[in-house]
Amino acid sequence: MSIYTLGIDIGSTASKCVMLKDGRDIVSKSLIAVGAGTSGPQRAIAQVLESAGMKREDMDYVLATGYGRNSLEGVADHQMSELSCHGKGAAFLFPEVHTVIDIGGQDVKVLQVENGVMTNFVMNDKCAAGTGRFLDVMARVLEVKVEDLGTLGAQSTKYVGISSTCTVFAESEVISQLAMDTDKRDIINGIHKSVASRVAGLAHRVGIRDQVVMTGGVAQNTGVVKALEEALGHTIHTSPLTQYNGALGAALFGYQRYLKEHQA
Amino acid sequence: MSIDVLLKEFQEVSEHPYKVLSQYKAEGKKVIGVLPYYAPEELVIAAGMVPMGIWGSNKKTIALAKEYCATFYCTIAQLALEMLLDGTMDQLDGIITPTICDTLRPMSQNIRVAMGDKLPCIFLAHPQYRRPAFGMQFTVDQYTNVKKELEKIAGAEITDEALRGAIKTMNASRAARREFVKLAGQHPEAVSAVLRSAVLRSAWFMEKAEHTAKLQQLNAELAALPASNWKGKKVLTSGIICDNPKLLQIFDDNGIAIAADDVAQESRLIRVDAAETGDPMMALAQMYADQDYDVLLFDEKSSENRRADYVVKQVKESGAQGLILFMQQFCDPEEMEYPYLKKALDAAGIPHVKLGVDQQMRDFGQASTAIQAFADVL
Numbered sequence: 001m002s003i004y005t006l007g008i009d010i011g012s013t014a015s016k017c018v019m020l021k022d023g024r025d026i027v028s029k030s031l032i033a034v035g036a037g038t039s040g041p042q043r044a045i046a047q048v049l050e051s052a053g054m055k056r057e058d059m060d061y062v063l064a065t066g067y068g069r070n071s072l073e074g075v076a077d078h079q080m081s082e083l084s085c086h087g088k089g090a091a092f093l094f095p096e097v098h099t100v101i102d103i104g105g106q107d108v109k110v111l112q113v114e115n116g117v118m119t120n121f122v123m124n125d126k127c128a129a130g131t132g133r134f135l136d137v138m139a140r141v142l143e144v145k146v147e148d149l150g151t152l153g154a155q156s157t158k159y160v161g162i163s164s165t166c167t168v169f170a171e172s173e174v175i176s177q178l179a180m181d182t183d184k185r186d187i188i189n190g191i192h193k194s195v196a197s198r199v200a201g202l203a204h205r206v207g208i209r210d211q212v213v214m215t216g217g218v219a220q221n222t223g224v225v226k227a228l229e230e231a232l233g234h235t236i237h238t239s240p241l242t243q244y245n246g247a248l249g250a251a252l253f254g255y256q257r258y259l260k261e262h263q264a
Numbered sequence: 265m266s267i268d269v270l271l272k273e274f275q276e277v278s279e280h281p282y283k284v285l286s287q288y289k290a291e292g293k294k295v296i297g298v299l300p301y302y303a304p305e306e307l308v309i310a311a312g313m314v315p316m317g318i319w320g321s322n323k324k325t326i327a328l329a330k331e332y333c334a335t336f337y338c339t340i341a342q343l344a345l346e347m348l349l350d351g352t353m354d355q356l357d358g359i360i361t362p363t364i365c366d367t368l369r370p371m372s373q374n375i376r377v378a379m380g381d382k383l384p385c386i387f388l389a390h391p392q393y394r395r396p397a398f399g400m401q402f403t404v405d406q407y408t409n410v411k412k413e414l415e416k417i418a419g420a421e422i423t424d425e426a427l428r429g430a431i432k433t434m435n436a437s438r439a440a441r442r443e444f445v446k447l448a449g450q451h452p453e454a455v456s457a458v459l460r461s462a463v464l465r466s467a468w469f470m471e472k473a474e475h476t477a478k479l480q481q482l483n484a485e486l487a488a489l490p491a492s493n494w495k496g497k498k499v500l501t502s503g504i505i506c507d508n509p510k511l512l513q514i515f516d517d518n519g520i521a522i523a524a525d526d527v528a529q530e531s532r533l534i535r536v537d538a539a540e541t542g543d544p545m546m547a548l549a550q551m552y553a554d555q556d557y558d559v560l561l562f563d564e565k566s567s568e569n570r571r572a573d574y575v576v577k578q579v580k581e582s583g584a585q586g587l588i589l590f591m592q593q594f595c596d597p598e599e600m601e602y603p604y605l606k607k608a609l610d611a612a613g614i615p616h617v618k619l620g621v622d623q624q625m626r627d628f629g630q631a632s633t634a635i636q637a638f639a640d641v642l
């Protein structure tokens with residue numbers, strides 16, 4: 001009989017679920033673009049179960065992670081920090097991984113992974129610089145969609161430095177660039193470089209070793225990925241599953257815990 | 265009394281220092297506020313008054329103090345001024361303002377200006393060359409000045425005999441606290457991280473002799489416990505202060521015990537004692553000279569990284585598996601020492617995590633994630 005585990009990642013800005021069969025095959029996944037404290041988690045869970053045609057009772061183990069991981073009492077069998085889950089998920093997608101850079105909605109984490117296990121990590125302090133929130137704010141000021149930032153930035157022809165790492169100061173820098181009629185695409189490119197330099201600074205604290213994998217929502221932004229590759233001097237690997245990485249790790253841990261509990 | 269009852273009593277004091285202050289005042293005692301770091305509380309006790317430590321606040325918000333402070337002042341210093349301005353400390357009879365870091369130095373003047381005639385402010389400048397004869401003399405001169413000011417407030421002279429008595433009282437307090445730190449590390453089931461902090465924090469608010477008596481009772485109970493069978497992880501905490509119950513609750517929720525600490529509010533300031541015989545003023549100066557391994561103290565052999573090595577040794581001896589550093593936002597002495605600490609920890613293969621904190625933090629979601637993940641790494 002197959003073993004089904006469900007990983008739920010409740011982030012600050014999105015809720016994600018991954019259902020795994022036998023700790024190996026992804027059966028279904030879901031993503032709702034609102035996170036902790038909203039209806040997002042419940043909707044994401046309902047969706048992932050529905051698309052697999054299964055119920056909560058069919059799940060052998062449910063493990064919650066992410067900022068809102070403690071809010072699922074009664075649903076989850078266990079909860080773990082998203083850092084451990086991100087390390088786990090990345091090692092599943094990229095068995096050779098040694099460094100994971102995760103840029104989420106409100107934090108940046110850099111993990112060192114050894115044989116699939118997280119051995120060290122750093123997180124940003126409580127400031128929004130370099131996070132997904134930073135890009136959201138900038139996209140709003142520039143009146144573009146956050147998902148278009150990557151494509152637009154790639155069309156930049158001129159270097160524009162956005163020197164402030166502070167979101168508030170950078171916002172006014174961007175506004176004055178706009179007032180000077182600077183091309184939005186150049187500003188966007190500058191913003192990506194600013195995020196990259198901030199994240200690279202953090203990454204150097206744990207040390208960077210190939211393979212370097214980037215996860216979290218911001219990994220979808222090709223502009224940031226490219227700027228970060230330049231700043232680090234390492235190739236960065238991403239996956240279309242990157243946003244589900246935490247939930248994937250949670251489902252994998254769920255599988256491990258299930259086996260352990262049922263062996264004993 | 266049982267361990268739990270004793271712990272609860274310490275917690276009550278730790279959480280309500282204002283009540284304690286009011287009670288001392290109602291009993292007709294004079295109370296002197298003591299800002300960090302290394303103020304000779306002995307002098308206050310010898311003057312027949314009660315020293316009460318001021319370590320910011322985990323409950324207040326900085327509002328009035330903003331008028332006086334640059335935004336990059338640490339919250340400990342800003343909240344001290346806040347409580348002086350908002351009336352919380354109106355009952356104090358005086359305050360000692362040491363000036364050992366770049367924040368406290370200007371802060372001492374802010375406090376003086378803000379208090380005007382309302383509260384006597386006693387300025388104290390410790391020398392950084394604390395060991396050579398001229399440094400010792402400087403400390404004695406400074407302490408003599410503090411002593412004179414305290415005598416004015418007390419309305420009586422501080423005799424050498426009273427001072428020797430106060431040294432004994434403080435030595436006993438320090439010894440009991442050191443013993444407690446050891447026992448709490450050995451019996452984490454009996455003393456949670458939250459209550460461990462409450463015991464050490466309350467020492468700054470209670471009359472020392474009373475605190476010591478109660479703590480000796482608690483220590484005896486702890487020492488009589490059977491050997492612990494702790495299944496969780498153990499860490500050493502480091503930093504200036506780590507006394508927010510919500511933050512410490514994360515330790516308890518994740519089965520992480522504090523094996524020992526390198527925290528200023530807890531162990532850093534109570535490592536050495538003063539001689540109980542001889543010239544008592546010289547004994548106090550000598551005690552300050554004997555202090556060591558602190559980010560705030562000048563080290564003649566700074567190239568040897570002695571402080572970081574000392575912390576590494578503490579980790580090993582306490583049986584901790586890693587170190588959690590609480591970095592006070594904008595505390596430059598701590599920030600500047602961090603690279604050296606990191607270097608020594610890395611070299612010794614000791615995992616650590618650095619968490620930025622300040623006393624205005626009300627949400628510990630991110631800290632909780634980091635601490636939980638750190639426990640996974642250990």
Ligand code: SF4
Pocket residue numbers: 300338339340341365366367368504560592594595596597598
């Ligand atoms: S926390 Fe740091 S900056 Fe603030 S008073 Fe203490 S040593 Fe000075």
